[in-house]
Amino acid sequence: MAPEPAPPLVVIAAALRRERQRVGISLAELARRSGVAESTLTEVEAARADPSVETLWSLGRALGVPFSRLVEPPRAPVRVIRAGEGPRVRSEHADFTGTLLSAGSDQVRRDVYLIELEPGAVRTAEAHAPRSAEHVVVAAGRLRVGPESDLVELGPGDYAMFPGDAPHRYEALQPGTFAVLVMEHP
Known part of the structure; x- marks a missing residue:
């Protein structure tokens, strides 16, 4: 156990x-x-x-x-995170919660999150490290996401990739919106 x-x-x-x-x-x-x-x-x-x-x-x-x-706890050989569990961090400015599912290592610089959003305030993010990228797949609801200059709307099953090294945002367009976010770091 x-x-x-x-x-x-x-x-x-x-x-x-x-x-x-x-x-x-x-x-x-x-x-x-x-x-x-x-x-x-x-x-x-x-x-x-x-x-x-x-x-x-x-x-x-x-x-x-x-x-x-x-935010990631020490790793076990097989890791399972049940729905509703995992390290959850809330935004101060929007109804946005990120749950870290998997963190990269020194050899693999990518992190996987489950993000939950509700309509209302927009979650704005500052630019991350140069050459970083964000990959988003919507699981439920509708999401407006991307760099301020090139926002896209996504629905269930839709995928978008955009540069993480420019200011960007996440905005839920429907209640109960959640998505998988993969962040790549150089």
Whole structure:
């Protein structure tokens, strides 16, 4: 029987501490580089704060690691994530939740997410690392996605690929929209 996974806050706290120590910087320096308050970082590393998607992206950029490296628990030989389970991170600005299904490694730089969205506020994303790409397959609902200059509408079964190194957005056009997102990092 597989061991019980660690709660998401514990996983995030351990990953943040591990990556910060790997880079060899203090909490104060990480706060300066990421724009996240040092008091918030202290709470996140102590597993007492639930960071938003935006906070984790800022920390990932400052540490030079993909977002996924901050939220994925240690790997087992066979990994199953049941519907409704997995490390879920919510957006501060939109009804958008991302669940990391699989993180890349140093050899394979891609992450797989299940994203859930509801109509209303739009989830805007800043540019990621140069030459990154995003692949989206809609499973249910309707989604408007892509770079601000080239948005496309997708329905169930539709696929789109677009550059992740330019500002882009995700907008649910129907309730209950969800999709699979694969992010490629150079």
